[in-house]
């Protein structure tokens with residue numbers, strides 16, 4: 273979407289094995305709360321988060337909010353022990369961040385410290401199709417296909433933008449990207465209006481438009497996309513401890529997805545060579561547990577990298593194909 277809007281001189285084709293509702297993003301809670309990447313400078317992560325927040329803030333305030341599935345969500349992040357940082361790097365990007373009062377903490381007898389703020393949430397089942405429509409309205413083309421080698425694209429496209437998430441492990445042979453399986457439950461709990469997240473990241477409750485997402489698990493190097501019924505029980509138990517009104521709640525669906533974890537998001541240009549052939553690639557993958565929180569910031573950077581390559585294209589006087 274960012275490339276097709278910023279670089280109208282290019283024709284853009286999205287090729288993917290799976291589209292919504294069958295992507296990692298469809299499993300995600302879609303809440304904007306960043307997870308820090310160890311090896312990406314914090315100022316850069318903050319900038320990506322701010323760009324993403326500003327983009328979704330505008331959608332949430334527009335007449336398109338309902339169709340796009342984007343809205344504000346307030347809530348509590350609570351900790352069993354004092355966290356290292358009382359004010360995380362993103363505190364002044366979200367709205368109204370403050371520490372919780374003793375009175376508020378009384379709701380969480382097992383926790384000693386808390387933060388409260390308003391952030392944004394994307395209902396992925398609405399947001400992803402809305403983005404796809406926006407892309408097609410810009411003239412973008414969509415093809416459903418698995419790519420076994422990036423060289424399949426050589427000659428057909430001038431630049432390849434690699435956004436394959438965990439697929440990059442096989443497609444690009446990147447050993448740094450690995451799966452962290454996450455399982456969530458969609459439940460019917462319309463009385464809940466605030467999110468509750470344990471700061472350890474292992475228990476969260478995110479009210480959405482049509483349902484509430486309960487999570488979440490983090491199983492490193494587990495490639496299975498099948499939800500585990502025992503884990504469902506654990507999620508319900510943990511979430512009911514945080515929010516006792518969830519005891520006996522009716523479960524609509526269970527889902528699992530693979531977070532494409534990496535020490536840093538890979539956002540860079542690469543020139544690949546094979547048998548005398550040359551292919552320009554822009555990588556944009558490895559968003560781990562923060563794909564929603566950072567997606568517009570990283571997409572804008574990928575767009576700038578593509579823009580830098582355009583003058584090098586033989587066909588730059590006509591239309592570049594991506």
Ligand SMILES: Cc1cc2nc3c(=O)[nH]c(=O)nc-3n(C[C@H](O)[C@H](O)[C@H](O)COP(=O)(O)OP(=O)(O)OC[C@H]3O[C@@H](n4cnc5c(N)ncnc54)[C@H](O)[C@@H]3O)c2cc1C
Nearest residue numbers: 289290297300301302303419437439454529562563564565
């Ligand atoms: C349980 C859970 C909860 C989460 N909650 C949040 C949250 O609240 N907030 C947040 O910011 N993030 C959250 N995330 C993380 C977020 O979902 C991911 O960071 C994000 O979805 C990654 O997006 P992506 O487009 O890079 O990868 P994906 O969504 O996996 O998309 C990659 C696409 O590439 C395609 N592909 C891969 N390989 C190939 C190939 N060889 N050929 C063709 N196509 C290919 C796939 O079919 C897929 O469509 C959560 C994740 C999980 C699992």
Ligand SMILES: O=C([O-])CC(=O)C(=O)O
Nearest residue numbers: 301454469473476488561
């Ligand atoms: O941690 C959260 O609050 C949601 C999330 O990003 C994940 O499960 O990956």
